[in-house]
Amino acid sequence: MINKIKQKPELKGYLALVLHAHLPYIRHFDRDDYMEERWFYEAMTETYLPLIEAFDRLIDDKVDFRITISMTPTLLALCTDPLMQERYMNHLHKLIELADKETVRLAKDKQLLPLARMYAERFRKLQQIFMGCGRNIVNKFRYYQEQGFVEILTSAATHGFLPLMKTEEAIRAQIAAAVDDYVRHFGRKPKGIWLPECGYTLGVDRILKQLGIDFFIADTTAVTYATPYPNRELYAPLMTPYGVSAFPRDPESSRQVWSSQDGYPGDFNYREYYRDIGWDLGWNDLKEWEHIRPYVLPTHERVNTGIKYYRITGKGSHREPYNPEWAREKAAEHAGNFMWGREKQAEHWQRHLDRRPIIVSPYDAELFGHWWYEGPIFIEMLCRKIFFDQDQIKMITPSEYLKEYPVADTGMLNESSWGRNSSAEVWLQGNNDWIYRHLHEAEKRMIRLATDNEHLESTAHMSAAQLKRALNQAARELMLAQSSDWAFIMDSQTVVDYACRRTKDHLGCFRRLCDMIEARQIDEPFLSELEEKDNLLPDIDYRHYVSIYRRSPVAIIPDVAQFEQILKDTRDKPNLFMLAWEYPPKYIGGLSRAVAALSEALAAQGEIVHVITSSHYGAPYFEKLNGVYVHRLPVLTSGDTDFFHWTFEMNLAMVDHLLAWKEGGGRIDLLHAHDWMVYHAAREIKLSFGIPLVCTIHATEWGRNQGNLYTDLQKKIHHLEWRLTYDSEKVFVCSEYMRNEVQTIFQLPPDKVHVFPNAIDLALPPGQFSPSSRRDWAADNEKIVFYVGRLVYEKGVQVLIDAMPFILSQVPGTRLIIAGSGPMEQELRAKAYHLGDRVTFAGFIVDATKRRLFEAADVCVFPSLYEPFGIVALEAMKHRRPVVVTDTGGLADIVQHGVDGYKALPGHAQSLAWHVSDILLQPQLGSRFADAAYRKLQEHYDGQRIAKNMKVVYDRLTYAQPSLTIAY
Structure with missing residues (x-):
């Protein structure tokens, strides 16, 4: 009989468990009786320290687990602040004291006494864990990351909801400040980010790419409604056009935990969140009130103490005591069920994908422990079961998945959030919409002040160091006012007065600082008090708000000094201006690459080449790129407009910019228009200043439609192409085929048309192919x-x-x-x-x-x-x-x-x-x-050969070298 060797099951897929750890900045340096400050104590006691306890047990038992945790800068500030650490230590002392008193009060209660003893022991254990971290849990999470068990993501600086910010500068400042703060805490740059509320809007990915972020967690709808529809649906990341990967939330695993109807946390064996002795005791018994009074707020406002004696039991008023063993058994059962569900998902999607699927399960970290007391036990059990009990799925972090599968589908994400209706509705409705006109005005004022004071060494009236402090504090106050938590609270109708007051207070401080900065008269005591009160983000740099679109004599060139230097560098030779509606990194068709290759080849031969084009997300408005002066113009459109009418508005922007260039003293010696999209600007500047014009016809409407022009739009485009060839001194085409086409359909004389093939750069960038x-x-x-x-x-x-x-x-x-x-x-x-x-x-x-x-x-x-x-x-x-x-x-x-x-x-x-x-x-x-x-x-x-031949034609038109001949 032949013994059969049992084959190890094939790995089917991956699970990325993502916990979003966030609290608003609820530090109040002058008082310790704010109810909101207790949110931090509760999160520490019920979520963060229990997670550390679970992670340490897993490591001790050599369980190879992977968990992704986002830690917001506001939470990091609370966790590392000595004042908050001391206050939390005092809070633990009071909890231990209360639990000990409870064992006395319940000495004769056989059902509740074991629970009181459990809490007394539990709080002492948490105190031991806290002291073992040196009172700084951030260092502990840094250790987990360095050991490879945890990947820590950043988030926006104060958890501002990015889609509702008015300016790109404000979004960039939130993310840049967060990246700087992450480096300070973890000694490396973050690879991923949790966008606040998973709020994604067009252009955020470009800013993330600029700041070195590789990926973010997205709502399901961001990818479900992406364009084009992703081949791998929700089970692989989708790459945005800027090369940033979006990991979409898996709805099935989310529903198993989040659902208020049938989610795990609602099981009758788990601890009831809403029955706490801080609320239950002392309503009709003075002795009970005196017992609990020292542990509520000094104002006698009732709060949760964290001591809860009942399990959920059911939906009626009947309650039964909590049984920790039953709850632990149920957590293990639910962990097994969760793992089984992910195995089935992975098995299904592996058959339909060209790679192992990844199931991304993101949750608020505070769900585990605070709202669902057994949550940390569930996570620990899940990690153990995945490691010991099966081989079909494996835990992974997003960075590890991208390393295994660096290539992904690319698409345009849908604007979305993980809030109500997957939209911005929670943060923009009747209860909170009033805040945005103030926040948007503050953004613009901060940008203006940052831009005006970018170079503080030129300040003559006061200390540059003091002015910098005021500008940095103004940035902090604006960011604190932008926190998404305030609008969320206004929507949920909980502590609305607190949220309104925080928004108004931070905006009020911001405005007072701005007034001081503009008057160059800083109130030093006020500034120092604010720095002590709102002391987060110690490395904040107000220059993150410097305008990306500084005004100058030439509209988009960053400053006067740079403009003058460009004039100096370009005044002694002819200036060639290429007009093209697309240019790298904007790629719609082949025109973008063709214009770039030609422009760079001409620049390499010593020509002064400018490209006038439309703006594009992620690209600066002005730069000197590979020897070419690139001017990217924002196009102001009047509402929804089609492409044909958009090109007309682009032409208006080009004319305005070229006029400003001329009026500022710049040269324009030759215009080179690429296709009909830039005809109006080319003709206007040609006739206004008597500047020679050449054009390249890359394709014709007649040819694209096989000689059939049926619609009015097709006829309009054909007419513009004809007018462009008519108004140009020379017409360039890329092939003999195109020479015959344009000569025939536009009735051009043979000596007006020149063939210049599109050039290609033969140098290859460093390859990563294997x-x-x-x-x-x-x-x-x-x-x-x-x-x-x-x-x-x-x-x-x-x-x-x-x-x-x-x-x-x-x-x-x-x-x-x-x-x-x-x-x-x-x-x-x-x-x-x-x-x-x-x-x-x-x-x-x-x-x-x-x-x-x-x-x-x-x-x-x-x-x-x-x-x-x-x-x-x-x-x-x-x-x-x-x-x-x-x-x-x-x-x-x-x-x-x-x-x-x-x-x-x-x-x-x-x-x-x-x-x-x-x-x-x-x-x-x-x-x-x-x-x-x-x-x-x-x-x-070869681009150099083609550029050299084209330069002969250019020189004849600008009278630089009229005797040269073209070597075809």
């Missing part, structure tokens, strides 16, 4: 066919999908990866549905992901029906990947059939399939094509 990372998309024995581009009809992706069954019949282990977004996406997804996991829609991808996909691909396919040039084909050649293109437009010029690639018949699925399959079946052929194509790039598409 053979193992190819497995993010395909198994080792599978082939990858890669397409990247817009998902529009003329790109022919529908033909490639039609070709897949033929390709699979020849090469069964083939995967098609389609990267990009566009109006045809849903139609293409439906068309590919029957192919199952053989087709993957990667969505919009960032450059790093695109580079790795190029390197992983066995063949790159560009099946366009209309393509003026096809720069993505050059990108594939640059990465030494074999290409299959269609025999149309500029693609036909790029590829020599059978020498450096294949050209299939346009719109012919079987022709495309044969050529793709041939390369997949003959890897050596593909390598030969790729090598030949790379040599062609070096010879014909």
Whole structure:
């Protein structure tokens, strides 16, 4: 008989348990009788110290657990403040004293006496844990992180609800201050952040990326309603266009814990939160009142003491004593049920994904222990069961998951929160909407003061150090007023007077400080008192509020000194101005990369090149980038507007900016307009100042629509293209195909049109590709066919999908990866549905992901029906990947059939399939094509060569070197 060896079950997926630890800044330095300050004592006693106790037991028993905890700067400030540490120590002394008195009071009560003794022992144990941490629990959590058991996230500085802030500067200041504070406490920068209330709004990801944040926790709806819909749904992070990963909340595991109807904390065996002796004793018994009176507030307001004797029992008035053993057994049972649910989820989603799923279960930390007394026991039991009792799921932190799977779908997240209706409703409704006009005005005033005082060394009337203190304290007061907790309390109608008073007090202090700063007369005693009273964020820097859009003679150039330096650097040579509606990092089509490659190549030859373009999240309004002066203009739109009308408003912004440049003393010697979108600005500046104009026609509306112009919009665009070519001295195109097209449809004389192929930078950035990372998309024995581009009809992706069954019949282990977004996406997804996991829609991808996909691909396919040039084909050649293109437009010029690639018949699925399959079946052929194509790039598409030829035309128009000839 053969003994069968039991196989170890395959790991199916991961669980990320995320605890959000937060308290508002409830330190009151002058008094210790605020009820709200007790929130801190209760959280310490019932949540944070019990979690430390549980973590220490797990470590002692060699349980390899992973938990993610966000610790807000306000909580860190409370935990590390000596005053709060001393007050909490006194609070523990009083709890022990009260518990001891309870054992005397209940000496004859056989049911409750064991519970009183339990509390007396429990409070002493917590006191021992607190002293063992040196009264500073933050150091303990830092130790857990350094040992790899815990990952600590940051949050906004005062937990301000970011979507309702008016300015980018205010959002950035909240996050930047939090990052600085995190470094101070934990000795490293945070990798992740808990956005307050999971509140996400467009552009936050750009700020996170700038500050080095890799990921954040998002509400379910942020990803469920993302665009495009994510392939991996809620069970893998979704990367935003700025390269920050959003980990969505899993609704199933959340419901099991949060639900007020059937969530675990409502079990009848657990301790009843609402029956506390601070409220139960002394209503009709003077002796009982004297017993409890020293342990409520000095004002005799009743509060929770933390001593509760009853279990939940049921919904009626009947109550039974709490039984700790029953509760512990139930916590273990619920931990097992929770683990089983995650196993089933992981098993299901592993069959549908190309990677192990991650189930993200985020909760308020205070739920565990404070609201659900047995919560820390549940967490400890869950960690033990996952480690000892099964092998199908494993606990993980978000950073560990990103390290294992660095590549993700990319999409635009939905604006959302984890509040009511997944919106901002909790923080913006009738009870609290009055605060925002004051907060928004304060934001603008803080930005103005920070910008005006960015360089304090120039201050002559008073101490720069004192002024800096006042500015920093003003920033603290504004941030404290912005705390989301105040609006939340106003919505929940709990301690509303306190929340209103805190908002008004901080705004009042802020305004008084601003008045002092503007008058240059600081009230030193008042400032010192405020610094003692509101002493959080000791490293705060008011300069986080410096305007990202400083006003100057040229509107967007940061300051006068810089503007004058730019004028000095550019006054002695001709200034070329490129006008383009998109420019990196804004990528909509291929125009952005083409303009950037040309501009940088010209700059490398010593030309002074300016690019005038539209603003983009994450990019500065002005910078000198790779030798090019880049001016990114905000476009003010009047409400909802379509793209055609938006371009007109963009042209107005361009005209205003160029006029300001001229009026400020700047040179404009030549205009180069890229496509019809910038026609109005180019024509206006040309005629106003007599400046020569050239244009590049990258594509035509006539060509995109196969010569059929049906709609008014198509006719308007066609007319603008004609006018642009008419008003330009020279017209540039990227291929012979396009030369024939524009000469024919616009009736241009041959000597007016010049062919300049789009350039490509042959230098590759440092690569992170390894053979193992190819497995993010395909198994080792599978082939990858890669397409990247817009998902529009003329790109022919529908033909490639039609070709897949033929390709699979020849090469069964083939995967098609389609990267990009566009109006045809849903139609293409439906068309590919029957192919199952053989087709993957990667969505919009960032450059790093695109580079790795190029390197992983066995063949790159560009099946366009209309393509003026096809720069993505050059990108594939640059990465030494074999290409299959269609025999149309500029693609036909790029590829020599059978020498450096294949050209299939346009719109012919079987022709495309044969050529793709041939390369997949003959890897050596593909390598030969790729090598030949790379040599062609070096010879014909080098940016420096193209820029040199284009400069000859430029110089003739600016009369710099009229005798030079172009070397085609």
